Amino acid sequence: xxxxxxxxxxxxxxxxxxxxxxxxxxxxxxxxxxxxxxxxxxxxxxxxxxxxxxxxxxxxxxxxxxxxxxxxxxxxxxxxxxxxxxxxxxxxxxxxxxxxxxxxxxxxxxxxxxxxxxxxxxxxxxxxxxxxxxxxxxxxxxxxxxxxxxxxxxxxxxxxxxxxxxxxxx
Amino acid sequence: xxxxxxxxxxxxxxxxxxxxxxxxxxxxxxxxxxxxxxxxxxxxxxxxxxxxxxxxxxxxxxxxxxxxxxxxxxxxxxxxxxxxxxxxxxxxxxxxxxxxxxxxxxxxxxxxxxxxxxxxxxxxxxxxxxxxxxxxxxxxxxxxxxxxxxxxxxxxxxxxxxxxxxxxxxxxxxxxxxxxxxxxxxxxxxxxxxxxxxxxxxxxxxxxxxxxxxxxxxxxxxxxxxxxxxxxxxxxxxxxxxxxxxxxxxxxxxxxxxxxxxxxxxxxxxxxxxxxxxxxxxxxxxxxxxxxxxxxxxxxxxxxxxxxxxxxxxxxxxxxxxxxxxxxxxxxxxxxxxxxxxxxxxxxxxxxxxxxxxxxxxxxxxxxxxxxxxxxxxxxxxxxxxxxxxxxxxxxxxxxxxxxxxxxxxxx
Numbered sequence: 259x260x261x262x263x264x265x266x267x268x269x270x271x272x273x274x275x276x277x278x279x280x281x282x283x284x285x286x287x288x289x290x291x292x293x294x295x296x297x298x299x300x301x302x303x304x305x306x307x308x309x310x311x312x313x314x315x316x317x318x319x320x321x322x323x324x325x326x327x328x329x330x331x332x333x334x335x336x337x338x339x340x341x342x343x344x345x346x347x348x349x350x351x352x353x354x355x356x357x358x359x360x361x362x363x364x365x366x367x368x369x370x371x372x373x374x375x376x377x378x379x380x381x382x383x384x385x386x387x388x389x390x391x392x393x394x395x396x397x398x399x400x401x402x403x404x405x406x407x408x409x410x411x412x413x414x415x416x417x418x419x420x421x422x423x424x425x426x427x428x
Numbered sequence: 429x430x431x432x433x434x435x436x437x438x439x440x441x442x443x444x445x446x447x448x449x450x451x452x453x454x455x456x457x458x459x460x461x462x463x464x465x466x467x468x469x470x471x472x473x474x475x476x477x478x479x480x481x482x483x484x485x486x487x488x489x490x491x492x493x494x495x496x497x498x499x500x501x502x503x504x505x506x507x508x509x510x511x512x513x514x515x516x517x518x519x520x521x522x523x524x525x526x527x528x529x530x531x532x533x534x535x536x537x538x539x540x541x542x543x544x545x546x547x548x549x550x551x552x553x554x555x556x557x558x559x560x561x562x563x564x565x566x567x568x569x570x571x572x573x574x575x576x577x578x579x580x581x582x583x584x585x586x587x588x589x590x591x592x593x594x595x596x597x598x599x600x601x602x603x604x605x606x607x608x609x610x611x612x613x614x615x616x617x618x619x620x621x622x623x624x625x626x627x628x629x630x631x632x633x634x635x636x637x638x639x640x641x642x643x644x645x646x647x648x649x650x651x652x653x654x655x656x657x658x659x660x661x662x663x664x665x666x667x668x669x670x671x672x673x674x675x676x677x678x679x680x681x682x683x684x685x686x687x688x689x690x691x692x693x694x695x696x697x698x699x700x701x702x703x704x705x706x707x708x709x710x711x712x713x714x715x716x717x718x719x720x721x722x723x724x725x726x727x728x729x730x731x732x733x734x735x736x737x738x739x740x741x742x743x744x745x746x747x748x749x750x751x752x753x754x755x756x757x758x759x760x761x762x763x764x765x766x767x768x769x770x771x772x773x774x775x776x777x778x779x780x781x782x783x784x785x786x787x788x789x790x791x792x793x794x795x796x797x798x799x800x801x802x803x804x805x806x807x808x809x810x811x812x813x814x815x816x817x818x819x820x821x822x823x824x825x826x827x828x829x830x831x832x833x834x835x836x837x838x839x840x
Contacts, residue, residue: 260679261679288771288772288773289530289531289771289772289773290530290773291773291774293772317657318657318660319660320660320774320776320783320785320802321774321785321787321800321802323787323800325789325798326798337787337800339774339785339787339802343673346678346679348774350772350774369658369660370655370658370659371658371659371660371807371810373810374806374807374809374810375807378806382494395487396486396487397486397487397490397839397840398487398490399487406492406495407494407495411495413495413496413498413499
């Protein structure tokens with residue numbers, strides 16, 4: 259378990275409320291981590307603020323990954339885990355977008371390590387990071403047209419019967 | 429890769445192109461080059477012997493673990509984690525179990541924690557063992573590798589006594605371990621602890637103050653602490669650059685706070701520092717294992733090997749045949765009939781090459797809604813061009829092997 263730091267959590271929540279207003283984000287506590295949901299337009303401002311501020315110093319990007327909630331208003335999301343070595347404290351930031359509007363601000367300006375993480379997210383979810391230096395597929399083949407981690411991309415059906423392979427078939 | 433090489437290079441605009449007075453060569457290192465120690469490609473732009481730039485192509489053994497995990501119950505995801513960093517599979521397995529335990533809110537008994545610490549530190553030794561001896565091979569010292577590989581065999585024999593398999597271990601269960609350590613396992617562990625320090629010392633004698641080895645590795649492939657942090661380095665590679673970040677100390681898990689150990693640090697972040705940090709970590713791991721054994725010997729309890737969570741931990745087989753409750757629990761565990769909390773957890777362990785993280789989103793079903801692996805290799809391998817730019821080709825090979833890039837972890 260990560261050590262919860264309720265004081266620090268409250269400072270972050272209050273400071274962001276002051277700076278960015280109530281409407282742009284919500285927060286919750288998931289297990290041992292503060293989880294912020296922010297709007298896409300403010301995402302980079304908030305991350306930049308947490309990076310630059312001399313008190314917070316959230317300067318280590320632990321992970322960046324996509325997530326897909328089909329059937330909701332804003333289906334696609336990106337989740338960031340930030341780590342402040344000064345406070346030894348982690349936070350999670352999430353933002354969501356509609357399936358029709360895939361453009362997303364890049365984090366490579368703040369964190370060079372976001373380069374491949376964003377390429378991976380583009381590869382699997384089709385989110386287009388504006389301003390990324392080299393946004394091409396990374397793990398899948400270049401001529402693939404689908405985005406396989408979206409929920410509507412099927413895994414092979416476990417009960418299919420059209421395969422006739424006496425040794426390896428099902 | 430189906431595309432011709434020219435297309436790859438033109439798609440990667442950051443490769444420097446030659447002017448009329450200079451001609452650069454393109455060298456294709458990989459995908460199946462012995463120097464890469466895994467299936468990934470480096471398209472290198474060379475000016476004679478010097479590396480001007482390089483572009484990595486990865487994904488040759490991508491197996492879609494994150495997608496597969498969305499169709500599998502929690503306990504069936506363990507074998508997937510084996511195949512990420514296959515040099516230290518138990519670390520991945522136990523990291524995954526701890527993530528699930530965090531989601532379910534299971535408290536693990538101290539004895540299980542200590543047993544897990546023993547396994548995890550053994551896995552760390554096994555991984556560093558291979559990485560360091562391979563650095564030796566790439567700098568021309570093949571002998572040490574053969575001796576060290578024999579010791580890895582000894583570690584695998586201990587795994588075999590603990591869980592029945594060797595390379596891809598599928599070790600542990602949600603809530604504990606699948607069985608208690610047998611007497612044979614303890615015996616082999618004791619023999620290993622007695623013999624390994626001698627071999628390690630001999631190996632150090634071979635390389636640490638060896639003039640040729642030092643000339644080949646010092647100031648080769650350096651990275652500053654600042655750049656290493658910006659690139660998301662973790663583990664020995666970050667510590668070699670001088671940042672004392674270790675998950676075992678910063679966010680202790682599995683009762684690591686009970687142990688007394690040192691985090692070795694480098695200063696230059698070069699190949700020699702990475703080698704030395706790993707070397708010292710092996711000594712620290714040996715000491716941690718010894719401490720864990722001492723703690724376990726002091727405990728009265730010699731039997732506990734799992735937490736009391738019948739909803740998630742399979743009952744013993746003989747009970748399943750003779751006991752109604754056990755049969756019901758067995759059925760519920762296998763069919764995934766038990767409710768799981770809705771929520772998101774992130775848990776990380778200090779893997780052999782960095783912070784190995786699991787981001788698990790549960791919607792209450794028997795499978796994860798989304799599972800993302802933070803694979804340390806994938807994150808720090810992108811810094812390679814910056815580290816090898818301007819160096820000799822043979823140094824670039826050495827830098828690559830000292831970063832401990834494991835293809836399975838790179839590609840998930």
